[in-house]
Amino acid sequence: MDILCSSLMTPVGTLSLFEEDGKIVVVEWGQAPAGVETPLLKEAKAQLSAYFSAKLTKFDLPLDPMGTxxxxxxxxxxxxxxxxxxxxxxxxxxxxxxxxxxxxxxxxxxxxxxxxxxxxxxxxxxxxxxxxxxxxxxxxxxxxxxxxxxxxxxxx
Structure with a gap:
């Protein structure tokens, strides 16, 4: 499956979120190329916005970081x-x-x-x-x- 991405402005700069197979795999600083709004990316952006507005203290998103x-x-x-x-x-x-x-x-x-x-x-x-x-x-x-x-x- 393709990696999908979307960006949002935050108090700490522009963040780009990357989704693969229905899970967030990367968050980077900077603007991503033209993004796609999937339900997961919309939800991740909503949760980050709530976090930065002091309305959310715990994220509830499927994550799949690649590492050892x-x-x-x-x-x-x-x-x-x-x-x-x-x-x-x-x-x-x-x-x-x-x-x-x-x-x-x-x-x-x-x-x-x-x-x-x-x-x-x-x-x-x-x-x-x-x-x-x-x-x-x-x-x-x-x-x-x-x-x-x-x-x-x-x-x-």
Whole structure:
């Protein structure tokens, strides 16, 4: 099946969503080529708009990120971080029996940012670390401010 795409303007820039086989597979910054409005892409855009309007705190969309088994474990963990909270790379590493550096690598390869909230993952002690989307750390900070995020830990 073809990959279908659609774009929308958000407070963190233009986002393009890509769908394949009825699942979101990629979210990228920038305008996609002429897009197609499928029911899933319309719903994804509606949920993102609600998120940016502070009316949605949890996405409910079929996602299919392409990656290694380790990356998928990390991305699954990131989806468990509640809206407005943050975990550290170490929190996730401890939970999946991995190393924090490997978790950081998987975060950087997340193909579906925001929907899989890698912006909610911080370095040790709450240190603001890299972000691969938008304007990098500035975009990460903007998303966390919008969520009124507080530092939390997985294993309280």
């Amino acid at each position: 088994e380790h990356q998928k474990k990390v991305w699954d963990q990131m989806q468990q971080i509640p809206f407005g909270e943050t975990w550290t790379y170490g929190d996730i590493a401890k939970n999946i029996h991995s190393a924090a550096q490997a978790v950081g690598g998987a975060c950087g390869k997340n193909p579906i940012p925001i929907l899989i909230p890698c912006h909610r993952v911080l370095g040790a002690g709450g240190k603001m670390t890299g972000y691969s989307g938008g304007d990098g750390i500035e975009t990460k900070e903007q998303l966390l401010r919008m969520e009124k995020a507080v530092l939390s830990t997985l294993n309280k």
